[in-house]
Amino acid sequence: MFGVVTVAEKDRLVEQGEDLADSLLDWYDGNARTLPWRTSPQDKADGLKPDPYEVWLSEIMLQQTTVATVIPYFEKFIAKWPTVTALADAELDDVLVDWAGLGYYARARNLYKCAQFVRDELDGVFPETSEELRKLPGIGPYTAAAIAAIVHDEAATVVDGNVERVMARLFNVDTPLPDVRPELRDLAEALTPSHRPGDYAQAVMDLGATICTPKALKCDGRCPWQDFCISAKAGTSEELPKRLKKAAKPTRRGFAFWGEYNNHVWLRRRPEEGLLGGMMEVPSSDWVPSNSWDNFPPPQVPIIANWREMPGLVTHTFTHFHLELKVIRLELEEMINLQEGVWAPLDRLDEFALPTVMKKIVEHVRAPVLDL
């Protein structure tokens, strides 16, 4: 089925680029989602421009993260830090506390670094071109293009996962990702209009998020590009884009040390770089690749005492491995001096930058009966 798609067919589609853009923008004008960081058509008509800070913040949060997940985080950040300067003036730890749960914590560290750079070197004003934006920490090709297009209507080509999927289907490209990425980018670039490039970019992403979805496509009668779409004619849309299979995730195992004293728990900060960098943690042993708990070596406990192993496991999946933790627990009779870390009040743990895996440990200890 794929073989019948000719080069000439793709070329013809590229030549209809203006028609494609017009159809998509018409659809967008009637179907654009209302999002907290998005400037309404009415406001735009009144000459209002999107706020670069809001667009930047939203785009960073949206990296590899769904709109539904981002919205409450975005609202919280804007309420607490209404400007890039306010964010730059915050403490990094406060930013990490409010980012906790959103994942990819290097984004938060780069967000903060970027805010301080804009404050200190750019008089608090974001650059206007994608080329300049690209130089800022945490801003790559996608984010630079998206901000420049949305805020300043630069005719930048915005390529994210949605755009790749839409292009692969529109042109019926069956070469698997990630090798096909440059080809999909070239196609996206060929279609990028000079008229309303910001709306166009958001329209393609909305199309990918609501119609041209990974599964359960909603082409029929709803997709503005259905009549153009080569894979729709060929009946191959649902199997595109193809991807190389990823290696199965290995499992790592370890022990978490729950040390409690007088309604406080021992927490410490993780190293600035790497996994969960800069976030707080319940201290633990190394997380060791392992096939089973059988014969798994006992932990090197931080202090010699009567640690009790709790029933059950805390499990979590990261990008590239599964984790299983056993929790061993120690109730201290008297305060001891910690070489590192802090005693965190159990009723104020929301003030600490605990990533989700660490919140799971807290839940496991405090509601073990639910862990059946």
Place this chain on the structure above:
DNA sequence: CAGGCGTGGTC
């Protein structure tokens, strides 16, 4: 430059 880097939703 291939691999590290979170999490929640979906099927």
Place this chain on the structure above:
DNA sequence: TGACCAAGCCT
């Protein structure tokens, strides 16, 4: 229910 996937960037 485990694998796949999402508005990517950094080293």
